[in-house]
Amino acid sequence: MKRRNILLSATMIGLGFASAAFADGLPPLAQKDTYRVGFAQMESNNPWRIAESKSFVDTAESCGWELIATDAAGSAAKQVADVESMIAQGIDVLFLPPREEKPLIPAVKRAQAAGIPTFLVDRSVDPNAAVAGVDFVAFLGSDxxxxxxxxxxxxxxxxxxxxxxxxxxxxxxxxxxxxxxxxxxxxxxxxxxxxxxxxxxxxxxxxxxxxxxxxxxxxxxxxxxxxxxxxxxxxxxxxxxxxxxxxxxxxxxxxxxxxxxxxxxxxxxxxxxxxxxxxSPFFGPLACETMKRYAAGETIEPWVQVSDRIFTVENAADHIDEAY
The missing domain is CATH 3.40.50.2300 (Response regulator)
Known part of the structure; x- marks a missing residue:
């Protein structure tokens, strides 16, 4: 089935270089052929979450990921524990869709302290407690x-x-x-x-x-x-x-x-x-692209915003085959 990968917003902030990428103390990421990547999913009880997880699994081989994926089954506490387990397993990069804004702050902070570049995917955390570009690399998601x-x-x-x-x-x-x-x-x-x-x-x-x-x-x-x-x-x-x-x-x-x-x-x-x-739940390709940009020393905009379409009776039939 044809699927539409997430597109970057046309209003993305311009890119910089390595000297700026780590100016705020973000952990660096070496360029290499393979990465041990953690994806800490919050739950898998609906088509959206299942499609998102599959997008990461489908992207793993082409992006050179040794993917460690977990499912917190709707528990913020388990999601924090899953991240801690991934840190112990020596992941190079963390992709995290935080179930809730506040309870996942400890997971973000611990990954940062462990020197692991962290990207929040599809959901973010309380900006008063953790800041993109400082406490984690970026938020990848919609407005x-x-x-x-x-x-x-x-x-x-x-x-x-x-x-x-x-x-x-x-x-x-x-x-x-x-x-x-x-x-x-x-x-x-x-x-x-x-x-x-x-x-x-x-x-x-x-x-x-x-x-x-x-x-x-x-x-x-x-x-x-x-x-x-x-x-x-x-x-x-x-x-x-x-x-x-x-x-x-x-x-x-x-x-x-x-x-x-x-x-x-x-x-x-x-x-x-x-x-x-x-x-859209298809974040795998965007996650791969953004990670590689970061490893190359580019400054990642704090919010990698994706574009969203509107579906009504005028166009729903045209797009149902690519839906999940």
Whole structure:
């Protein structure tokens, strides 16, 4: 199946050279043919995480990685322990998607103290506690605030009713995408007085929890006509809950979301979902490229921002074959 690798943003900061690369005390990385690379995945309970992990596995051979991959099964504490184990195994580089912003700070700090260049992937940590370019090399990922804003803008432009009653299904509490997708959407939607967010509750980025939360919120707010989910898995769960309650997603309830999964694109094609903003999981090639740039002595911009597309009924069918 054809897959679209993550593209670098056209607004990337210019590159420098070795003298600047380690000016802030970042550990150097020697250029060599093979590297022992740690990839500490947070969980594998949804298609997005599975696709991300596979992207790293698929990239390993071509990039010269001896890959040590772990799965924290949704536990921040285990993810920290996984990183500590990788440090003990002598990894050269660490790629870490931190489950939550604060609990993974110790892992980042310990890798830095051990002289291991660390790249945060798809999620970041609390910037008040660990700084890109100082405590870790860089964050590779999307603009989560912008993703939320784009969903809000599409909702404002396409909602035809007089009053938008919104339920928001949030991602993992304390995670950077949940925090930023909430603020991006909430601030943008507040600019239009037609809309009101009547309830907001975490579904932990999980389909079944999204369904359960939606069932509960639907009882408390039967007049809901818009569901904003922080990811497609929760959106699909919400669709299931609405259909079980006799509602018609896409007709009497607008569903808007983020990720760009195959199931979400199919839901758009089927008329059950309005929009999903892409958040690609295929970080392997970008991780390889960025690591090699760093080893060559280039200054890595603190945020290696990736570009995201917007999928609607106009283009979902054109891209479903490359979705995951």
């Amino acid at each position: 989560f605030i912008k993703q939320g804003q784009q969903v809000a803008e599409w909702t404002i432009a396409n909602f035809k009713g007089e009053k938008g009653v919104i339920v928001e299904l949030e991602g993992t509490t304390g995670s950077s995408p949940a925090n930023d997708r909430r603020s991006g959407f909430d601030d943008a939607i507040a600019a239009d007085p037609r809309f009101e967010i009547v309830a907001s509750q975490t579904g932990d980025f999980a389909r079944d929890m999204g369904r359960q939360v939606m069932e509960t919120l639907l009882q408390a707010h039967p007049d809901v006509n818009i569901v904003y989910a922080h990811n497609d898995e929760m959106a699909i769960g919400a669709i299931q809950a609405l259909e079980l309650a006799g509602r018609k997603p896409g007709e009497d309830v607008m569903i808007v979301s983020i990720d760009g999964t195959r199931d979400a694109l199919q839901a758009i094609i089927d008329g059950k979902m309005g929009v999903t903003v892409e958040s």
